[in-house]
Amino acid sequence: MKQEQTKILLSIKPEYAELIFSGKKKFEFRRSIFKSRDVKTVVVYASSPVKKIIGEFQIESILQTDLKNLWRLTKDSAGIEEDFFYEYFNNKEEGFAIKIAKTKKYRRPLCIKADFNLSPPQSSLYL
Numbered sequence: 378m379k380q381e382q383t384k385i386l387l388s389i390k391p392e393y394a395e396l397i398f399s400g401k402k403k404f405e406f407r408r409s410i411f412k413s414r415d416v417k418t419v420v421v422y423a424s425s426p427v428k429k430i431i432g433e434f435q436i437e438s439i440l441q442t443d444l445k446n447l448w449r450l451t452k453d454s455a456g457i458e459e460d461f462f463y464e465y466f467n468n469k470e471e472g473f474a475i476k477i478a479k480t481k482k483y484r485r486p487l488c489i490k491a492d493f494n495l496s497p498p499q500s501s502l503y504l
Contacts, residue, residue: 383415384504386430388497391423393456398432398482402456404474406447406465410439411501419475420504422489422497429486430493437478443471450474 389397389405396402398421405419420433440450444466448459451474455462466472489495495502 383413384418384420384433385411385413385416386420386422386493386495386498386502386504388422388424388500391427394421394423394427394431396456397421397434397477398480400480401454403454403477404440404451404456405477406451406455406457406462407473407475407500408466408469409500410441410473410475411503413503416503423486424497427486428489428497430483430489431486432480432482434480435478437476440474440476441471444469447472447474 387405393402393405397405417436418433419436421431423429423431440447442450444463448455448462452459457465487493489497493504
């Protein structure tokens with residue numbers, strides 16, 4: 378019997394979501410990470426003002442290290458400026474970077490309420 382992949386819904390600001398689907402942003406940064414290591418697919422909820430599920434991506438790997446090293450490893454494909462990186466991780470010793478493998482942008486964005494009967498997550502939600 379084939380094991381069902383765990384999917385997770387992540388709230389991502391629209392400008393960063395677009396950079397992911399354009400291929401310019403290869404890492405999604407998180408201050409904390411989901412507990413399940415079975416997650417292979419991230420479903421992208423573009424937060425306000427878009428408020429739609431716009432696509433998904435496969436997880437290649439998840440980096441967890443101190444901030445200086447994390448920036449060094451990801452800066453060329455971070456999709457954000459160094460100042461913003463350190464501001465985002467303010468008061469954290471280490472951070473997480475989800476390395477994005479394959480992306481799939483939906484032709485028609487989905488409504489989180491009508492299509493999934495869910496409320497927008499603060500950060501993430503298992504599907």
